[in-house]
Amino acid sequence: MKFFIDTANLKEIDEARSLGVLDGVTTNPSLISKESVSNKKEIHQHYISICKRLKNNENVSAEVISTNYTDMIQEGEELAFLHPKIVVKIPMIKDGIKAIKYFYNKKIKTNCTLIFSTGQALLAAKAGASYVSPFIGRLDDVSYNGLNLIREIKNVYENYDIKTKILAASIRHSLHIIECSKIGVYAVTSPINVIYSLLNHPLTDIGLEKFIKDFNKKIK
Numbered sequence: 001m002k003f004f005i006d007t008a009n010l011k012e013i014d015e016a017r018s019l020g021v022l023d024g025v026t027t028n029p030s031l032i033s034k035e036s037v038s039n040k041k042e043i044h045q046h047y048i049s050i051c052k053r054l055k056n057n058e059n060v061s062a063e064v065i066s067t068n069y070t071d072m073i074q075e076g077e078e079l080a081f082l083h084p085k086i087v088v089k090i091p092m093i094k095d096g097i098k099a100i101k102y103f104y105n106k107k108i109k110t111n112c113t114l115i116f117s118t119g120q121a122l123l124a125a126k127a128g129a130s131y132v133s134p135f136i137g138r139l140d141d142v143s144y145n146g147l148n149l150i151r152e153i154k155n156v157y158e159n160y161d162i163k164t165k166i167l168a169a170s171i172r173h174s175l176h177i178i179e180c181s182k183i184g185v186y187a188v189t190s191p192i193n194v195i196y197s198l199l200n201h202p203l204t205d206i207g208l209e210k211f212i213k214d215f216n217k218k219i220k
């Protein structure tokens, strides 16, 4: 399973890279707004800085903020032409589906975001989305089991040998990542603190402390 990091922060991307677990990056307008960018030029420059940190076969999803077809095409093309590692992230709305089809025909990769149902995932795949981003945590927040959605989409995609990749998003804790790996999704996109939380187990800490104590008792 691939580990994408859900951030627009260069330091966090570098941290994930240095941990050796980075396979790609996803951003969204809320994440971009946390960075020191205040206009389109700076945002584009920021995306280029992210791209420069990525290796072969890695990519970054850059989201359009337009919500009508014509503007989404223009904005998406601008993003795609910034760097070959950019995947255009498109919201799951009617004009978004049309835009995904347009980009599919132009061989520009897309990530359909804000997926909350299997029907939406099916439609995005039909239009030719390279990735779908179903939001687990936000579904859990409204008392719907987000992981069940991931299972259902995986099942439907397998029924028809659909090539669209599931990029499980809105990851809130380590169990989301573990369960996604059991389901067998292509990738999870997670904040760095959730990746770090995979490290934790009290028996690891106790075991390590004992190993070092035993060693130091005997060996000078």
Ligand code: E4P
Binding pocket: 006, 026, 027, 028, 113, 133, 135, 137, 138, 169, 170, 171, 189
């Ligand atoms: C990534 O594609 C999504 O935009 C992101 O995972 C949403 O996460 P959130 O629900 O924690 O904001």
